[in-house]
Amino acid sequence: MSTNGKPKYKVIGTRPIRHDGVDKVTGRAKYGADIRLSGLLHGIVLRSPHAHARIVRIDTSRAEALAGVRAVVTAADIPPQGDRMVELGEGAVNMRHLSANVLAHDKVLYKGHAVAAVAADNVHIAEEACKLIDVEYEVLEPVLDVLKAMLPDAPVLNDDVRTDVMGGSPAASDRPTNVARQIIFTKGDVQAGFAAADVVLEREFRTGTVHQGYIEPHNATAMWNANGKVTVWMSTQGIFTARQQTAELMRIPVADVKVVPMEIGGGFGGKISVYLPPVAAALSKKTGRPVKVIMDRSAVFEATGPTPASYIKIKLGVTRDGMITAGDAYLAYEAGAFPGSPIGPGCMCVFSCYDFPNARVEGYDVCVNKPRSNAYRAPGSTNAAFAIETVVDEVCQQLGIDPADFRLKNGAKEGVRRVDGPVYSRIGMLETVEAIKASEHYQSKLAGPNQGRGIASGYWFNIGLKSAVTATVGYDGSVTLIEGSTDIGGSRTSIAMQLAETLGITAEQVTPSVVDTDSVGYTDVTGGSRVTFATGIAAIEAARDIQRQLVIRAAELWEVDPSTVTYVDGGVSGPDGKRMTFEELAHKLPETGGPVIGNGTSGKATQAGAFGTHCVDVEVDPETGKVQVLRYTVAQDVGTAIHPSYVEGQLQGGAVQGIGWALNEEYWYDDKGSMRNATYLDYRIPTCYDVPMIDTILVEVPDPQHPYGVRGVGEVPICPPPAAIANAIAAAAGVRMKQLPMSPPRIMSAIWERDAAK
Amino acid sequence: MARVFIPAQIRDLTDGQEVVEVNGTTVREVIEGLESIHPGTRERLCRDGQLRPGLMIAVDSSVASSGLRTSINRDSEVHFLPAIGGG
Numbered sequence: 001m002s003t004n005g006k007p008k009y010k011v012i013g014t015r016p017i018r019h020d021g022v023d024k025v026t027g028r029a030k031y032g033a034d035i036r037l038s039g040l041l042h043g044i045v046l047r048s049p050h051a052h053a054r055i056v057r058i059d060t061s062r063a064e065a066l067a068g069v070r071a072v073v074t075a076a077d078i079p080p081q082g083d084r085m086v087e088l089g090e091g092a093v094n095m096r097h098l099s100a101n102v103l104a105h106d107k108v109l110y111k112g113h114a115v116a117a118v119a120a121d122n123v124h125i126a127e128e129a130c131k132l133i134d135v136e137y138e139v140l141e142p143v144l145d146v147l148k149a150m151l152p153d154a155p156v157l158n159d160d161v162r163t164d165v166m167g168g169s170p171a172a173s174d175r176p177t178n179v180a181r182q183i184i185f186t187k188g189d190v191q192a193g194f195a196a197a198d199v200v201l202e203r204e205f206r207t208g209t210v211h212q213g214y215i216e217p218h219n220a221t222a223m224w225n226a227n228g229k230v231t232v233w234m235s236t237q238g239i240f241t242a243r244q245q246t247a248e249l250m251r252i253p254v255a256d257v258k259v260v261p262m263e264i265g266g267g268f269g270g271k272i273s274v275y276l277p278p279v280a281a282a283l284s285k286k287t288g289r290p291v292k293v294i295m296d297r298s299a300v301f302e303a304t305g306p307t308p309a310s311y312i313k314i315k316l317g318v319t320r321d322g323m324i325t326a327g328d329a330y331l332a333y334e335a336g337a338f339p340g341s342p343i344g345p346g347c348m349c350v351f352s353c354y355d356f357p358n359a360r361v362e363g364y365d366v367c368v369n370k371p372r373s374n375a376y377r378a379p380g381s382t383n384a385a386f387a388i389e390t391v392v393d394e395v396c397q398q399l400g401i402d403p404a405d406f407r408l409k410n411g412a413k414e415g416v417r418r419v420d421g422p423v424y425s426r427i428g429m430l431e432t433v434e435a436i437k438a439s440e441h442y443q444s445k446l447a448g449p450n451q452g453r454g455i456a457s458g459y460w461f462n463i464g465l466k467s468a469v470t471a472t473v474g475y476d477g478s479v480t481l482i483e484g485s486t487d488i489g490g491s492r493t494s495i496a497m498q499l500a501e502t503l504g505i506t507a508e509q510v511t512p513s514v515v516d517t518d519s520v521g522y523t524d525v526t527g528g529s530r531v532t533f534a535t536g537i538a539a540i541e542a543a544r545d546i547q548r549q550l551v552i553r554a555a556e557l558w559e560v561d562p563s564t565v566t567y568v569d570g571g572v573s574g575p576d577g578k579r580m581t582f583e584e585l586a587h588k589l590p591e592t593g594g595p596v597i598g599n600g601t602s603g604k605a606t607q608a609g610a611f612g613t614h615c616v617d618v619e620v621d622p623e624t625g626k627v628q629v630l631r632y633t634v635a636q637d638v639g640t641a642i643h644p645s646y647v648e649g650q651l652q653g654g655a656v657q658g659i660g661w662a663l664n665e666e667y668w669y670d671d672k673g674s675m676r677n678a679t680y681l682d683y684r685i686p687t688c689y690d691v692p693m694i695d696t697i698l699v700e701v702p703d704p705q706h707p708y709g710v711r712g713v714g715e716v717p718i719c720p721p722p723a724a725i726a727n728a729i730a731a732a733a734g735v736r737m738k739q740l741p742m743s744p745p746r747i748m749s750a751i752w753e754r755d756a757a758k
Numbered sequence: 759m760a761r762v763f764i765p766a767q768i769r770d771l772t773d774g775q776e777v778v779e780v781n782g783t784t785v786r787e788v789i790e791g792l793e794s795i796h797p798g799t800r801e802r803l804c805r806d807g808q809l810r811p812g813l814m815i816a817v818d819s820s821v822a823s824s825g826l827r828t829s830i831n832r833d834s835e836v837h838f839l840p841a842i843g844g845g
Binding site: 087090091092165183184212269270344345348377379421423424460462464525528529530604606 | 763765766767768776801802803805810811812816819820821823824835837839840841842843844845
């Protein structure tokens, strides 16, 4: 449902069938694993059995001698990177670290770390050859916990890491450390704020290492041609960043690499960094033949970037009548093997849903012997939301205040200054709370014993960055739309709809295609909830470009001055009542010079951010600790819903992933740093038996920075679920859960602890 | 004059001031102005003439897509924040 009025659109807000739908449901869509090329070789990566070890020696001679083996590569086949940072679209990356993650240099830093790779006539020979690679390791003690890794005597992963304190380093700390970065924000007088509070609560939280859980494994097929040009077919969230990463790692010109996007079976942030393309490229360079490499599921878990485990401490001060006076947050996020956890956004999001007059936030990015952390829907925000939203709920419980009313009193709104500094423009936090409060769900009564209800809110910035599209008018009135945003969630259609709306034609008249890096202008990643916003702006600009050209063509046909012609309501209008529809004019294009091609880019616009508030009912089995989600409602400020079905799908998908994060998902490591649940049998993501239908309330507060008011929608919905469920569990079972996942053993421990305290 | 919000970790260079008013028409000019008032601040914000990796600039609460070249008004707010990406 939509909650308020909006401008009348013809295409926006409708639900056309997605353009790629038939191929997807008939199995004809081509994914990376479907690539078949003449002379194709198959690659397998040898991975470290140790979480922390020095590589003493690698001998590949026995593998190379095996019949059917065409090449073996190690880090020695990837050019040295030096000490350089490269801007890769979503931020600067240390190339030495990225290279060492693709193929380990002198140390392995997590179990599953790539050490070598083999190309052979088939995967079985390649697997056998991997067993013949002799690697001598000097096994080192691993460190697997964020707080232990921060201790002065902790094993240190990287010799080149010092603590970055806003461009400086702490005095007397010119020695390697696992603490890669410190962040501090302050606002107001925190001490005075807490002194003014009637209730002060301080709580500590832990969250587990969680994978994005995309179904399709990473894959890449590379062909290093004799002319030095490299083509890569792969599943990726960003063809241009994949191209640049591959080129930078292989130290070849960006223009010598072409990335061809295959369909993508999920990413959620996990398919932005490259793992396989440089390996496949190096193998192809050695063999002169195309090489395909596909990860198996355990490699996906053990060797690609999960979202970080974390430790968070929150202190909250509130007056008796429910006004926030102060907050203090300490966050430590696991970066995995190399620096780069989302500690920055975590610190920026932790207090973002509220108007804090006084607050302090301190955060740390910490290396541990786990895979290099990567983005996962609203990276860093979910961890933080779990902590702050749980404390808010406990304060409300102590003060006897309705948690929705507390949020309406203290919630962020236009003009509020965030703790990290900027002031909010038009946002819809309060509207999402109002929508939940007014919902039939929130107003209903719980049906039985051991049931409870919880709510929680969440925030994500949403980003803008750069996009380009090209649109060509066909003589039959159709439009082909070429874009560089790989389509994960139906963005082909949401972009096509914005072009269609601007031209006044139907979505079905537009045929969108996602093309390779040689065929469209630079486009940043499909991530950060940016595509429908930023690539949408590019499509609108392309449509306006077409409009301008069509006005000139019509003026030529009518033999009038172009200034007397306007493009309006799906066609051109001229003097004396002259009128042609888009289709009528398209038919006449051959008479006026031929093709009309519109180009559009975006790169300046930034988004205003988005909020969501969730309401969940659960039932806790007091004998087993199993939590059943009974009912779930998501209210989110979506700006303007271009295709409501896809928006609802994003909200539902994010909520379900958040439910999995809340209740079951977690990497289980033994004390040697070996993940013990690296399959979907043991790493438990939610199934249809675990979740009810997720109800959605689309709150539409248009973002003024987009012509149609679009806000990104893909990331916010994963933020509130863990806290909302924790709050519901507290209401149902009387236990406050402070560690994710809230699995049955942890619930039972909390219940027994509660009972023992009675 | 533009109001530059000083990150907490370098306020030792600004005598504890959280906000410093500086003249300038671009972020780069503002940083130069800040450096002239509080030496050492530029080094903490920039490296090799560019914004340090891992940082982003927000001008009047919007992320500055043009980096140090971003234009600012007389009453603009300038913030230096951790860079954000997304999933």
